[in-house]
Amino acid sequence: MSPTRSDAGVAASDPHDGLAVLEARGSTAEAFGIPLAVLAELTHRCPLQCPYCSNPVELDRGGSELTTEEWKKVLTELAQIGVLQIHFSGGEPTARKDLVELVQHASDVGLYSNLITSAVLLTREKLSALADAGLCHVQISFQGNEPMVADRVAGLKNAHEKKLEVARWTRELDLPLTVNAVMHRQNLHQLADIIEMAVDLDADRLEVANVQYYGWALKNRAALMPTLSQIEETSRIVEEAAVRLKGILTIDYVVPDYYALRPKKCMGGWGRQFFNISPAGKVLPCHAAESITGLEFESVRSNHSIAWIWQNSEAFNRYRGTGWMKEPCKSCEFREIDFGGCRCQAFALTGDAGNTDPACTLSPMHEQLFKQAELEAASDNNRFLYRNFSGGTLETGDNHGA
Ligand code: SF4
Numbered sequence: 120m121s122p123t124r125s126d127a128g129v130a131a132s133d134p135h136d137g138l139a140v141l142e143a144r145g146s147t148a149e150a151f152g153i154p155l156a157v158l159a160e161l162t163h164r165c166p167l168q169c170p171y172c173s174n175p176v177e178l179d180r181g182g183s184e185l186t187t188e189e190w191k192k193v194l195t196e197l198a199q200i201g202v203l204q205i206h207f208s209g210g211e212p213t214a215r216k217d218l219v220e221l222v223q224h225a226s227d228v229g230l231y232s233n234l235i236t237s238a239v240l241l242t243r244e245k246l247s248a249l250a251d252a253g254l255c256h257v258q259i260s261f262q263g264n265e266p267m268v269a270d271r272v273a274g275l276k277n278a279h280e281k282k283l284e285v286a287r288w289t290r291e292l293d294l295p296l297t298v299n300a301v302m303h304r305q306n307l308h309q310l311a312d313i314i315e316m317a318v319d320l321d322a323d324r325l326e327v328a329n330v331q332y333y334g335w336a337l338k339n340r341a342a343l344m345p346t347l348s349q350i351e352e353t354s355r356i357v358e359e360a361a362v363r364l365k366g367i368l369t370i371d372y373v374v375p376d377y378y379a380l381r382p383k384k385c386m387g388g389w390g391r392q393f394f395n396i397s398p399a400g401k402v403l404p405c406h407a408a409e410s411i412t413g414l415e416f417e418s419v420r421s422n423h424s425i426a427w428i429w430q431n432s433e434a435f436n437r438y439r440g441t442g443w444m445k446e447p448c449k450s451c452e453f454r455e456i457d458f459g460g461c462r463c464q465a466f467a468l469t470g471d472a473g474n475t476d477p478a479c480t481l482s483p484m485h486e487q488l489f490k491q492a493e494l495e496a497a498s499d500n501n502r503f504l505y506r507n508f509s510g511g512t513l514e515t516g517d518n519h520g521a
């Protein structure tokens with residue numbers, strides 16, 4: 120059973136107990152302050168169908184989404200407890216008709232707002248209205264550097280051209296632009312051109328993120344897994360470009376951990392630096408956390424404040440810090456560096472989120488995982504299972520042989 124509001128010693132009638140909780144002594148997570156930035160997943164609806172989408176396979180339906188008033192209350196509460204930045208994401212956040220109103224509210228309560236978008240639903244008027252409402256930054260995802268590959272990965276015709284158009288409007292409106300590029304076996308050959316595209320679009324930042332394999336990406340792993348030589352080439356291209364473009368384009372690089380020696384410090388460690396709010400209002404330690412069965416995540420619709428959920432809820436405390444660890448993590452010198460890797464990946468691959476992430480060479484499953492990755496990368500299984508509300512649709516036609 121989950122703890123109640125009164126367990127935290129906070130009066131049930133006080134709607135603004137966030138500060139009180141933060142100031143209260145004796146919290147199980149006193150050492151962990153509220154994150155400065157929070158991800159608001161406004162909706163899981165999206166016109167694109169990316170096979171690596173980080174949304175859960177069980178998508179939240181439109182009818183379960185928080186209302187405009189509920190999101191406004193959340194934004195106000197976040198600002199009150201010390202959050203500085205809000206990332207509006209999804210699904211596709213521009214599918215929400217109230218986005219301008221939410222951005223305006225974020226501005227009114229003093230939050231810096233960033234829009235993470237596929238861009239395909241935006242008009243120039245809408246983007247301009249968002250800028251007028253105080254939007255501070257735009258991040259546009261690209262699936263490649265030209266339509267043939269990019270539209271196929273996105274599962275939507277003319278998506279690439281639309282993204283280019285919106286990226287240009289973004290800069291015309293003097294908004295800073297980040298290009299997000301999710302990389303995998305079927306588009307890594309375009310990386311050098313994607314870097315040039317980001318420069319041409321006058322982006323400030325390029326995020327080169329290799330696919331992380333949980334949720335939809337895990338279902339599509341055989342079609343997405345890069346070869347080891349592709350990864351070596353990717354690292355070389357990124358390193359060269361980072362030096363050449365210093366002062367012009369900042370490049371962030373997320374390496375694929377199946378080929379690494381140690382896992383990534385996922386989300387900066389469970390419940391340490393990050394939380395997101397799902398379309399239906401669940402407060403989650405990472406956007407994939409609901410894939411872990413047996414954990415109960417509290418909602419902003421509950422009687423608990425967000426600060427209470429962050430500090431005291433069972434789900435946040437289950438894998439917070441190092442006390443939950445088993446061997447080999449428990450006595451490992453890296454346990455406070457990577458915090459045992461990704462809980463969602465540990466659950467997806469071993470069935471127990473409390474196990475060492477198999478991306479770590481010290482995991483008993485690592486060798487098997489590495490061999491599996493090599494096998495899948497060498498396979499000719501290129502067909503995507505597209506992300507949608509009906510559990511996915513297998514790609515048809517001849518494109519998948521590309
Ligand atoms: S990854 Fe693709 S399908 Fe998923 S929300 Fe982003 S644009 Fe939509």
Ligand code: SF4
Binds near residue numbers: 448453457459475476
């Ligand atoms: S054993 Fe655990 S703490 Fe040590 S490197 Fe591997 S994942 Fe990190």
